[in-house]
Amino acid sequence: MNHDRRLTPATERVALDSLRGKLDRPEYTAGEPARMAVPLADLMSAPDGHRDRQVIFGADLTVIERRDGWAFVQAALDGYCGWLPEETLSPELPPITHRVTAPATHLYPAADMKQPEICMLSIGARLAVEGTEGRFARLVTGGYVPLQHIDDRPVRDPVELAETLLGTPYLWGGNSRSGLDCSALVQIALTACGIPCPGDSDLQRDAFPEAEQIRRGDLLFWPGHVALAVSADLMIHATAWKMAVIRENIPDAIARIDAASDGPFLGIRRPGG
The missing domain is CATH 2.30.30.40 (SH3 Domains)
Incomplete structure (x- = not known):
């Protein structure tokens, strides 16, 4: 069975109990609940490895293994797994309001x-x-x-929320106002509206059904990239092209990305069906 590293709650030593019989490891654990206690921390592929994503203040996590000041965790938000410094975590779990x-x-x-x-x-x-x-x-x-x-209530319009982040610097793997990437902008906008959303663009494309005609709130996909439709001909996205969150005309973006050989356009997906 092929397990996506990003979503597999297991190290080479320890796996969550839910993986018994599916993944062979020397040890299994029920996991330890924890919460992000600092404003922002990189979620890494390995201790001192590269950044996959980031975790922000108040995020709930399951600790699977602790090792030399690092903790391997799975995020409750989207199931993403990785390593964080232990010092960023708290065992205190007061109800989120x-x-x-x-x-x-x-x-x-x-x-x-x-x-x-x-x-x-x-x-x-x-x-x-x-x-x-x-x-x-x-x-x-x-x-x-x-x-x-x-x-204490969900936001109603993911596009309206995304537009408040216009001008935010582009940051590969970033998940905050300090810097974010294309999939983070989409995840932030959708989860604020109570719509579950994975952390990476390929996972997002797999998570939502296809649509034929673009309408506000749809997701537009290219290889390794995602944008949020503002209307049938305008989108908002975090792009390395401008190193920022910008609005862009959709036909112009399709032509520009094709010309850069970063295409093709992969189509439309509709959160919430």
Whole structure:
């Protein structure tokens, strides 16, 4: 059986119990729940390896193996697996109540915007709010975030949310306001609307049904690339061509990508059917 490394919760030593009888390993484990406790961390192919994706604040994870200060984990969001520094994880799992819906916000030590910020939190960060003080939400894990930047309800329009990220720098494997790639933009937009979405463009293409005519909210695919349709003739995507999130005319993009020999256009997929 061929197992996709990105989605297989196993190292060469240890696998999740769910893989017993499917994957031979010396040890199996039920896994250990944990949560991302820092604003952002690279999810790597190996300890000190290359970045596959990133994990942001509040993400739930299952720890499968710990080794020399590293943890091999599987992300609850999309099943993606990889290595993170152990120090980025917390065993504390207070109930998540809100999500950051602004492109980014700041975590403050007090309910006061004039206080020096603790850190930046990116769009999609998951928060456990225990109360409010003025125009700030107080987190169970400590710190305060502006109420204007968070919500406890899904976003309605993935395109509208994606457009708030226009100008964000392109970053291979990036998943945050600080930098993101094509599949991250799509994943951020869809998951904000409560639509489950894989982390890489090939997985995204496999996840959703085909469509014949482009409409708002559709996904457009090329080899190794995905864009989100704003309308029948306009799209938004994170592209290395401009090293940023941009809008682009769809026919122009198809012609440009074909001319660069990065095609062909692979078609349309429709999240939510």
